[in-house]
Amino acid sequence: MNNQQKEMRRGYLFKNSIAFVLLVVSLCCFLVVIISMLNVPDAALGNAAMPLYKNLSILKVSDNDNPLSTFGNMMIQMLPQDLAFTVFIPSETAFTRDLRLRKNESLVGEKMNDAYAVISRVLGFSAIPRILDSATVPAGGEVSCDSLSGFTLFVSKDVGGVLMVNGVKSERVDIRRGKHVVHVMDGVIMDAEFEQSVEPDFDVDD
CATH class of the missing domain: 2.30.180.10 (FAS1 domain)
Incomplete structure (x- = not known):
């Protein structure tokens, strides 16, 4: 494998690594938003006390x-x-x-x-x-x-x-x-x- 091919391979791996990191960060942000929404209390109103x-x-x-x-x-x-x-x-x-x-x-x-x-x-x-x-x-x-x-x-x-x-x-x-x-x-x-x-x-x- 010549030097040009090695450089191209390194560049490809580097780009894939950045894409992978961005994907992981995006997924984490999405999970945080979903969890925050699920933690918003739903008011079940009535005569009974609400454990909110x-x-x-x-x-x-x-x-x-x-x-x-x-x-x-x-x-x-x-x-x-x-x-x-x-x-x-x-x-x-x-x-x-x-x-x-x-x-x-x-x-x-x-x-x-x-x-x-x-x-x-x-x-x-x-x-x-x-x-x-x-x-x-x-x-x-x-x-x-x-x-x-x-x-x-x-x-x-x-x-x-x-x-x-x-x-x-x-x-x-x-x-x-x-x-x-x-x-x-x-x-x-x-x-x-x-x-x-x-x-x-x-x-x-x-």
Whole structure:
């Protein structure tokens, strides 16, 4: 084999090596994308608690940039991001006052499981699979709709034009989160049975 043939053979092997490396890198990138997509939590919403917390990340945004509380952001992350929902999320004060959830206490150790169970139940009561912004609700009228858990929500406006849901007043309305519309409420939307289950045995001063 002469020198020219040897050089051609080396060039051929070198080109094949580069092509092989590029193929391996491409396959690895493809596998990473597929695995990432499979790890996105599918929200199986209902009365039962949703074991999604292992795949969720808590949004750490300052209060000035984000009108939702830590627990409110967790509720939004439990929803499918490619579908439109309206969610009546309790304010941070309501989470503490009505559900005894505090971000510095309830998301630590074993308490985290209980916190996610409560939040997922609240989501089932307060999310509806459609867009309902404040302009959709007529003044002096009422819109009824079923939440994800089947709990009926009665949405209206009081004499001052404030959005009301089952007697709970809104604090902020029409917040957009992707395809979702969020209304921040001064209270928790829930049925009587769940309300009784989260009531404290004695009064707690906040």
